[in-house]
Amino acid sequence: MxxxxxxxxxxxxxxxxxxxxxxxxxxxxxxxxxxxxxxxxxxxxxxxxxxxxxxxxxxxxxxxxxxxxxxxxxxxxxxxxxxxxxxxxxxxxxxxxxxxxxxxxxxxxxxxxxxxxxxxxxxxxIDVHSQHSHQSLFNKDNHRKLLDRFGGCDDLAKRVTASYHNVNDLRTKYNDYLENQDEYKKKYEEQIRLIKDVEITDIGQDEERELTQERSILLRGEDIYRTVKNITDISTTKSDSLFGLSTVRQLMSKLVDIDQTFESLYNRYESSYYEIEDILENLKTINIGLDFSPERMEFVESRINSIHGILKKYGPTYDLMMENYNTAKQYTTEYKDSRHQQLELEQEISEAEEELGKIARLLSQKRKMAATELELQIVSNLKQLGMEKVEFKIEFSNKMGTTGKTLCGPLGYDVIEFMISTNIGEPLKSLKSVASGGELSRVMLALKSVLADSDxxxxxxxxxxxxxxxxxxxxxxxxxxxxxxxxxxxxxxxxxxxxxxxxxxxxxxxxxxxxxxxxxxxxxxxxxxxxxxxxxxxxxxxxxxxxxxxxxxxxxxxxx
Incomplete structure (x- = not known):
């Protein structure tokens, strides 16, 4: 107070x-x-x-x-x-x-x-009511508020509101998903093509460089073969320089036997000799492995073109191509997961709508029970205030969609309106169209009096x-x-x-x-x-x- x-x-x-x-x-x-x-x-x-x-x-x-x-x-x-x-x-x-x-x-x-x-x-x-505030009774939303307050429905109404917003949020999320689904699917198909192209081409990390080197060899293969053969042929004759180097090696070995001071020179010579010998053996191996066939040249050219094509499309470097490949793999995985999430979201929406309907129906039942009691108390108070012939009813109707289906709004299914008749034989009408200023003041006082016991x-x-x-x-x-x-x-x-x-x-x-x-x-x-x-x-x-x-x-x- x-x-x-x-x-x-x-x-x-x-x-x-x-x-x-x-x-x-x-x-x-x-x-x-x-x-x-x-x-x-x-x-x-x-x-x-x-x-x-x-x-x-x-x-x-x-x-x-x-x-x-x-x-x-x-x-x-x-x-x-x-x-x-x-x-x-x-x-x-x-x-x-x-x-x-x-x-x-x-x-x-x-x-x-x-x-x-x-x-x-x-x-x-504290609650204030002025001579003009009875006009708030013209607003049907206030009728719902007054009824909920009297019936102790406020908490349940808040649950309906929270559930309604939850359903709306889920629907918005689902609609956003569907709205962009064509774009997501198009990108998914693009990523699948990228993955298939890269996997089918199966490029090695250094393959382009190796094939380019091989093509260079193939283009001048005969010259390389003849030159290598001349070198190896020389090394196989007794009059060649390698044979002479071998003879020098033997003579230097004798010098070491005579005087150890020649040992370091001998070691250096011997090392160089073996290195030259190894080089000549490698040249022989190269010649043996050379393939100058047109078929091999055609394969190398074709493979290089394929590599260039895939790198141009998804590269231009091997590392960037593989980065795009890995990104595509991740996207396709997420896309498949999102399809699964879509089904889960549909199920979640269905459960949320069922829960909303359950709470909203319970709210409607509680409101209707409270309305019966509120009607009796309002009529009793209005009669005490000199409105002996008054009839007061709380009318319920439902929100309807374009298809004729009952809709649940953020405050439930109900559209609530206070109806009154102040004279015998007169039909119930809205407060705005029937009650005078003095009558509205008494209706408001009756409501305030009834609600005074509920808060x-x-x-x-x-x-x-x-x-x-x-x-x-x-x-x-x-x-x-x-x-x-x-x-x-x-x-x-x-x-x-x-x-x-x-x-x-x-x-x-x-x-x-x-x-x-x-x-x-x-x-x-x-x-x-x-x-x-x-x-x-x-x-x-x-x-x-x-x-x-x-x-x-x-x-x-x-x-x-």
Whole structure:
């Protein structure tokens, strides 16, 4: 509940402190006295926009501080824990400051918070209904929200929303896959051709270089053969140079036997001799292995052309070709895996859709059960508020696709609308087309009253919801608010004396001019001051004796 509020330099309020009761608090005052200023100050605490124009003339800033008790409000306590804000003795102090510079600040328990945070937290502890907010009943989506709140369906609705988005994400992923499938398949086929070409050609890493060398040999094969043969022929005759070198080797060996100083020269000579001998043997082997056939030349040329073709297509170097080959192998593997993933994704979508339908059907069942009870309670409250002939129903319909199939949206299958008939014989119609402003205010009050028992919000503020009513309806409305205040802290800003007479605490807002400046003053009314104010609300003046007597009687009868 709202324990107290301190307002400084806000609009026409210079410095004001107010304390409030747990039960039924009435705020009244003449038109233009500043009732909207007080509501605006409370609105600041609730996270409404802080306008520089609201700062009192001559002041640099305006501030509003409110003390709230949250008691057993589990949602509010958990919110504070989630934001690492301590709460001592269930008391929470909220402060809001607006400055001429355009900058402002918000605090919960001296901890700076954002306006969004402020809105989130105060939305858990206080609920405001103004004379215009009943227009929200024209929005069918609000009907669904109110029903879910009453029936305790919010958590289940959140599960449906999460499941719906999961299905949508899976479908998007699947559609993206299908949309690019032709491109993926085309690339897959290209990669398969690359792999086959490279594997069929089967190029060795140094094969091109070796074949190029062989072709060079084949092109000058006969010259090479004759030259090598001449060299080897010379080495096989006794008169050739190798034979002479062998004779020299033998003679040098004798020199070593005579004198060891010749040994190093002999070793050098012997090493050179064996090297020359090995070279000659290799030349003989080359000649033996030479193939000068046209068939071999044709094969070498063909193979080199094949290698050049594949490298031109997938290279141009062997290493780059093999890199592209390995990349293609990886892509084809991933493509095959993706086909498998497609089947898994289809299965996942099917299971997710089944789960969504299951939760959504459960939500619909729970809503329909809650709707029956809500209808009964709303009708009961509306009859107490003077709408004796009222009929109120909650209509369910389904979203339909173009094929006639029922669709599940992010909030389930249901399209929910409140329907009302205010006179016997009149058919049920939408609230927008049937109810007057006064009737809508009572419908909203009936809803607020019913919902008050289904949440932990402890403070309800009604800003002139009595507009357009009077007489017995006003009396019924006052009784209803008084009854509601037994379980909730209720504020009502009213211009009706009948409703004001039910107050447990009556606060008057009035203007005062002092030293050429206008101020809005707020004070609690007790005893005869309260009688005078109710009298003024009855007759327009506080001096009418009959009005004073009537006011005293109303207060006596209704404030018990």
């Amino acid at each position: 709202l324990v107290d509020i301190s307002i400084k330099n806000y609009a026409l309020i210079e410095n004001q402190h107010l304390s409030f009761n747990e039960g039924f608090n009435i705020l009244s005052g003449e038109t233009g006295a500043g009732k909207s200023i007080l509501i605006g100050a409370i609105g600041l605490l609730l996270g409404e926009k802080g306008e520089q124009e609201k700062i009192r003339t001559g002041a640099e800033s305006a501030s509003v501080i409110g003390t709230f008790t949250i008691n057993s409000n589990k949602a509010a306590i958990q919110w504070l824990r989630d934001h690492d804000i301590e709460c001592e003795d269930n008391n929470v102090i909220i402060k809001r400051v607006i400055k001429n510079s355009g900058r402002g600040s918000s605090y919960i328990q001296s901890e700076p918070v954002t306006v969004k945070d402020l809105q989130e937290f105060t939305g858990l502890i 932990d919000i402890s403070t309800l503020i009604f800003d002139e919801i009595d507009t357009g009513i009077g007489g017995s309806v006003a009396l019924a409305l006052g009784k209803h608010l008084k009854e509601l205040s037994k379980s909730k802290q209720v504020f009502s800003i009213t211009h009706l004396a009948t409703i004001a007479s039910f107050a447990q605490k009556h606060i008057k807002i009035e203007k005062e001019v002092k030293l050429g400046h206008t101020y809005t003053k707020v004070r609690e009314l007790v005893a005869e001051d309260r009688v005078e104010e109710v009298s003024r609300m009855l007759s327009g003046t506080s001096n009418d004796e009959s009005a004073i007597n009537h006011a005293r009687k109303l207060i006596l009868e209704n404030s018990q």
